[in-house]
Amino acid sequence: MNSVDKQQDQIRETTDLISAFKTGKRDAFDRLVLMYAPKLYRTAFGLLGSKQDAEEVVQDAFMRAYNALDNFRGDSSFETWMHRIAINLARNRFHWNRRRGEGKLTSLSESINDNGDELTVLLPDERSRPDTELEKTELEKNVMKGLMALPESLRETMVLRHVDDLAYETIAQQLECKVGTVKSRLARGRELLKKYIMSLEKTGKGSI
Amino acid sequence: MSIEQISGKCPGIESLNEVYDGECSDADIIEHAAHCPICREYIENLRKLDRELENAFDQNTPADIGERCLAKIHSNLTLKRKKVFPFSYHRLLLLTRSAAIVTILTFSAYLIWRSTALPNRTEEPQQMFVGKASPSAAVPAEIAPYGRVKVSDLASVSFLGKTDENLLAGQPEKYAAIPSSILQVWTSPLQTDASIVSGTLAKLLQGSGIPRANAVLSSNSNNVEIRFSATKKQCVAFVRSCKAAGYLLNSPGQPQPEQKKFLGSESEKVRYRAEFILHRN
Numbered sequence: 001m002n003s004v005d006k007q008q009d010q011i012r013e014t015t016d017l018i019s020a021f022k023t024g025k026r027d028a029f030d031r032l033v034l035m036y037a038p039k040l041y042r043t044a045f046g047l048l049g050s051k052q053d054a055e056e057v058v059q060d061a062f063m064r065a066y067n068a069l070d071n072f073r074g075d076s077s078f079e080t081w082m083h084r085i086a087i088n089l090a091r092n093r094f095h096w097n098r099r100r101g102e103g104k105l106t107s108l109s110e111s112i113n114d115n116g117d118e119l120t121v122l123l124p125d126e127r128s129r130p131d132t133e134l135e136k137t138e139l140e141k142n143v144m145k146g147l148m149a150l151p152e153s154l155r156e157t158m159v160l161r162h163v164d165d166l167a168y169e170t171i172a173q174q175l176e177c178k179v180g181t182v183k184s185r186l187a188r189g190r191e192l193l194k195k196y197i198m199s200l201e202k203t204g205k206g207s208i
Numbered sequence: 209m210s211i212e213q214i215s216g217k218c219p220g221i222e223s224l225n226e227v228y229d230g231e232c233s234d235a236d237i238i239e240h241a242a243h244c245p246i247c248r249e250y251i252e253n254l255r256k257l258d259r260e261l262e263n264a265f266d267q268n269t270p271a272d273i274g275e276r277c278l279a280k281i282h283s284n285l286t287l288k289r290k291k292v293f294p295f296s297y298h299r300l301l302l303l304t305r306s307a308a309i310v311t312i313l314t315f316s317a318y319l320i321w322r323s324t325a326l327p328n329r330t331e332e333p334q335q336m337f338v339g340k341a342s343p344s345a346a347v348p349a350e351i352a353p354y355g356r357v358k359v360s361d362l363a364s365v366s367f368l369g370k371t372d373e374n375l376l377a378g379q380p381e382k383y384a385a386i387p388s389s390i391l392q393v394w395t396s397p398l399q400t401d402a403s404i405v406s407g408t409l410a411k412l413l414q415g416s417g418i419p420r421a422n423a424v425l426s427s428n429s430n431n432v433e434i435r436f437s438a439t440k441k442q443c444v445a446f447v448r449s450c451k452a453a454g455y456l457l458n459s460p461g462q463p464q465p466e467q468k469k470f471l472g473s474e475s476e477k478v479r480y481r482a483e484f485i486l487h488r489n
Contacts, residue, residue, distance in 0.1 A: 066281065
């Protein structure tokens with residue numbers, strides 16, 4: 001069975017589960033959670049960079065979905081719908097964290113210099129968290145740091161493309177922007193990320 | 209290869225990204241990217257970045273994330289249910305409130321019906337009490353014909369608590385009362401509501417110094433039968449009060465009496481034998 005067939009099977013199963021849920025079989029929702037939680041978690045983690053925040057966002061997203069699933073009309077796929085909920089929640093969480101000062105140092109936009117083409121990023125010192133330090137390999141850590149250092153719009157586009165493997169058109173719908181914007185954001189985001197990783201490997205400092 | 213290196217024959221960065229993502233529909237660009245070493249290197253770098261990102265996410269995604277979310281969701285749903293219905297008392301409370309509202313509405317509807325339908329009612333006379341003491345027995349229907357009552361037919365004398373016959377014999381004008389005086393009050397047709405009649409009577413009786421009375425609203429007309437005990441003076445005052453309030457005391461017999469002739473003077477010692485009709489002037 002190829003990936004297209006698998007995808008079709010998943011869509012069919014999802015439709016059946018939603019129908020069962022609407023007829024009162026609430027247990028069907030459990031299966032939906034197990035099917036989609038990992039994907040949503042990866043998206044939320046990509047947008048927030050925190051395991052705990054990502055998990056809470058996924059839980060909130062499913063709680064909202066549970067309450068609203070009876071009114072789900074199927075205009076978009078369940079996966080798209082869930083993604084939209086999770087992205088919105090993650091955005092809210094991200095901005096809330098930033099207001100509290102947690103995300104201040106991860107913003108690239110604040111460190112753009114005058115001519116606008118050089119980016120220097122100061123990231124939170126994670127050496128105080130030895131458990132995470134041990135868990136991650138250096139490269140993975142650098143990739144995640146770089147991703148979190150990207151501006152929000154670029155990071156969202158990158159996550160939807162690389163993590164969720166969504167098509168340009170779908171990403172544009174999710175982020176409510178044009179396809180051309182998605183293309184330019186992806187190109188820009190990838191360039192910045194590569195630069196950041198190279199800079200980190202060479203100098204040990206996150207400079208793009 | 210970087211942004212700066214893309215030039216000349218090579219397609220732009222965005223186009224190469226499209227090629228890598230499988231979103232490019234331009235056959236020429238795809239063809240070029242497949243054979244150009246610079247573009248191939250760029251695309252290879254993209255692939256490498258993609259793998260690194262994928263690894264990073266795989267590494268950070270807990271294997272049991274689905275089960276953990278599920279447990280938390282079940283926990284939240286249970287809490288939510290408990291919050292909505294903390295006890296079964298909640299439903300009981302709702303039912304009680306609903307019952308109370310229905311009762312109040314029903315009672316209100318009954319009161320409205322009662323006030324509007326009173327003139328046409330045919331049920332038994334209702335008894336109402338004016339004053340402080342408890343009502344005595346209702347007036348028998350046969351002695352309460354339309355508009356008149358024979359005082360001599362009524363019950364025994366009441367002396368406002370003083371039953372000493374000697375006292376009565378000695379100063380009858382002071383203590384004598386119209387024996388179980390019953391007056392029939394003919395109210396105006398509009399004053400058919402029991403509470404209005406009761407209010408009017410209360411004023412007339414209190415103005416006459418009569419402390420208490422027992423009144424019955426007749427069902428077949430707008431009559432009110434009143435039983436009270438009073439001295440002659442109080443009774444005269446009551447008749448005057450009725451007249452002053454726009455009610456006239458008339459006798460159906462001969463001739464049209466003046467109230468003093470009718471009731472006699474205050475010093476008169478005789479007992480009365482009379483018929484009364486009190487009606488709106």
